[in-house]
Amino acid sequence: MTETIQPKLVVIITESVIETTLLTDLENLGVKGFTITDVRGRGHRGNRAGDWGIDGNIRVEIVCSEKLSRQILAFLEQKYYDNYAMITYCSNVSVIRPEKFLG
Amino acid sequence: MTETIQPKLVVIITESVIETTLLTDLENLGVKGFTITDVRGRGHRGNRAGDWGIDGNIRVEIVCSEKLSRQILAFLEQKYYDNYAMITYCSNVSVIRPEKFLG
Amino acid sequence: MTETIQPKLVVIITESVIETTLLTDLENLGVKGFTITDVRGRGHRGNRAGDWGIDGNIRVEIVCSEKLSRQILAFLEQKYYDNYAMITYCSNVSVIRPEKFLG
Amino acid sequence: MDPIILFFLLGLIAALLRSELRLPPAIYEFLSVLLLLTIGLKGGVELATQPMSTLLPQMAAVIVMGFLLPLFSFPLLLKLGRFKRADAASLAAHYGSVSVGTFAVAVAYLGHQQIEYESHMPLFVVLLEVPAIIVGIILAKGITRETNWKALAHETFLGKSIVLLLGGLLIGWAVGPSGVEPLSGLFFNTFKGVLALFLLEMGLITAQHVSSLRKYGIPLILFGLGLPLASACIGALLGSFLDLSVGGTTILATLAASASYIAVPAAIRTAVPEANPALSLAASLGITFPFNVLVGIPLYHKLALQISGTPL
């Protein structure tokens, strides 16, 4: 068990309708791995109950280097924040096999 | 990208049957945004496999100020902990556009 | 509200097909509570879109003592990492009623 | 043997052998929505064809039974069973109300045996669902100045199953047999198959609750068997008193004997938080549902025959 870096967990919660676009963007930024959960919620843009087609949210979580985390957040804020229901948050995590996340 | 406050992530895992009541309570406490995931699990109150009607759990995550996080936890412990399957945990997160969470 | 210990949140993301085995292992390690979410994702072992039977991932989250968290991670790395799609990460959380997690 | 019972056993055995078989929750929801709407529609269509003068007295009597059943079991549960007040009230509510799944099995049983019954029986399901919830909540909390009647009404009348049953009933009643006919492809023709899948799932679920029985011991098992038997007698007597056919009496006995596991648990969970939901589900799902489905219904049929004076 090696624990040599201090990776970041980035969580993005946004409209499920942009999933494909968002994933392409993340890939272009260098994201190699992510996990998606179908969720619902409420925020500044109102209630997103997820009952049907375009009403749901996704929650994307990405474990990555601090540098990449900053790039992701800056990119998302610039491209999506003004027009889409979206929040992001970031925290410190420890991982085993850090090479899985820095590839 | 501004990072001026140290917001908290509050996670509540509890019985899905109380979703409506819980959300009303959270709203009354001043929670403006939250995200809900349908989950299953196990704990002191046994197995909650989520296979049917009233057997499932929800996972509510709330990004908020530290003050609000403490109010939420105190309220939940007092109102729900004795009679419902519920756990909560809290961690530090960093966010962009903190005004989204302190409104 | 008491906050006397510094518990850990362990998150495991892996193939849903090993759910039963994994839960048995966790139980044997002394895990008393956990929460499971059905998720999808991408990583070193490719795309796991969750569209059907054996293509999905689960996300298991466990709040526990630091000691147990280390045992879990060591065990998983040794038993599952070489043959299964799996990542884990770990972070600090604060809880109320810590006795719920240390039982 | 009716194949739907075998589907129940298939689910039960698969789960007890720890098979990986699991139906997604969304499918369980879908099947129960279909069952509830179909039963409601069937009942409503019959309402449309019957004179109110026959129905009203029966309806009144059935509602009275719905209020009395929990009042009858509550003291037994409290005194004999030594359950906590909240738990006794919760169990009384579960057993006073009805299980739609059990009702559907009884209907299938009579169909399989080609026994006639009054076709407005689904109406009784709707009527019996609610009163026990109200009584149970009041038994647990008492009536005080603070009783939140609005919340109480909300929890009892706006639960999912009541809305679907009652909604189906009203729609069936409004449009009558010919209006409902175009819907039969989904609702009536597939009914038996939907019920089979539903019972498969119920078998899987029941197995989980069977294993939680150990925790609660003999008293719960005794009540889980005794209460339905006693209630069945009350239901059968009422059926005979109302001059129902043997089939109708069988169903009324089954309804009385059945314990809710959908509407009541949800309502009681929010209204009586201090009641232990695992306890009442262990009883209603772990004992009473399998008992009624496998043993009870034929028994209640014999009972109905006996009471109606028809030779066995």
Next chain:
Amino acid sequence: MDPIILFFLLGLIAALLRSELRLPPAIYEFLSVLLLLTIGLKGGVELATQPMSTLLPQMAAVIVMGFLLPLFSFPLLLKLGRFKRADAASLAAHYGSVSVGTFAVAVAYLGHQQIEYESHMPLFVVLLEVPAIIVGIILAKGITRETNWKALAHETFLGKSIVLLLGGLLIGWAVGPSGVEPLSGLFFNTFKGVLALFLLEMGLITAQHVSSLRKYGIPLILFGLGLPLASACIGALLGSFLDLSVGGTTILATLAASASYIAVPAAIRTAVPEANPALSLAASLGITFPFNVLVGIPLYHKLALQISGTPL
């Protein structure tokens, strides 16, 4: 009254009373897949039986209408409604395209009233779905060197509902009536029931959007009622010009009057991010859908009768 309307009302009322009734999203998806495929298949089967020489001119005219409707409403929305450019374009796209659910209700209405209509109507649904999306996106963004035509084509032609409608159409057309026959157990026989459940869910969804209307005020409500009425007239005139039967004219009017809430919102959301999706859904789901289903369709039928010169 057609029972499917009652299912819609059941959902609407249950949600307005804050009942706990909710269908899982997977069921909503399943029902809409079934609806879209069934409508596509039906249309395709009819195509197989009709001479292209009759169809082609009608198809061309309907496509032209699909392009013109948003061009006609856009300036109104911009000038009279004072909506922002992106929102006006988005609304124009929603109202220029069609609602498959509304179409199905119109078909059920005519069936219920035993009114004949040209059986290739589902073809028109497919033809009307896409043009307004293209026009809407161009109205919002203008045509520049940077216009990403490939992405535009992807968003309009490869959305879920178009793929299912068009796929069903092509399959029905390829295999013809006898080829489709073995599929009828799932697709055709359960159609009315599937539509009933779909409308139950639509009632639940509509209720949420009704409550968001307050935020947008009177102008939106006026457009939500006015646009369908105006478009219905255009559709009815085209139907009569194409010599469609009264039933066919009713359907074409309904299609023109209906506002998309599946295909268009998804396409516009990615192509015109600055348009407010809550605004257009409040209009199409909160006003126009219930209006069309409850009031509009019978009205458009009267309109079609009037225009065809048949006495009322």
Next chain:
Amino acid sequence: MDPIILFFLLGLIAALLRSELRLPPAIYEFLSVLLLLTIGLKGGVELATQPMSTLLPQMAAVIVMGFLLPLFSFPLLLKLGRFKRADAASLAAHYGSVSVGTFAVAVAYLGHQQIEYESHMPLFVVLLEVPAIIVGIILAKGITRETNWKALAHETFLGKSIVLLLGGLLIGWAVGPSGVEPLSGLFFNTFKGVLALFLLEMGLITAQHVSSLRKYGIPLILFGLGLPLASACIGALLGSFLDLSVGGTTILATLAASASYIAVPAAIRTAVPEANPALSLAASLGITFPFNVLVGIPLYHKLALQISGTPL
């Protein structure tokens, strides 16, 4: 052309064009539960009507084939294909077992062509599902003192698909044709439609695995085409040896040629972790399933005709 094949192509093309079309996993589950139960029930009903004396020898022969097929392909995969031991064993298990979806397509094909076949074929599906899993696991791990036979039995006999197939079979056998009849509304009448939707989804899934083929190169593609052809010959010879009709021989050849993608992947994943699941799914889903569905089945029909000596 049979419409269900077109549904498969629709899914395949939609996914290759990167359409947003996706069915929720719960619906995939629901469809496969329906398919498995229906096939089981059909087989069981036939069992009930056939003398055991005819069936038992056939059953024994088919089981033997189930054990031999993986033993025959394993050395080829190991030596010729130079796959790792675990991967060779896993592929042998996948190709030795059967694909229920492919079986259903073969049945639909024969129905479409109005070709008779022995109605107890679903029994063979059940019999062929398990042996290859056992052989595959033993080939991968060897038999040692530590072989956990209990876990092995659990993984092979209690997987979801086996439980449903076998459960359906036993229920059908227990209640016979008349007992199953009331279930036909859901299970039999909708069968073709359910299969169509299932194949739509399979098309979507197949497309994902087609694109992963590149990673594994030509050898895998050759095996993905060669193994089914070789196995089909074995199956056809056995069918002719057992004096099956041309239709029955076609199905047995198809079963031999088909590769599992539900039961085997799940069982092998837990029992042989070091086998690469992406490899075997790329072969069975990316090559063999589409090959069998689009090309193989008609081919195996020709083969059966040839072997039975009937002129083409």
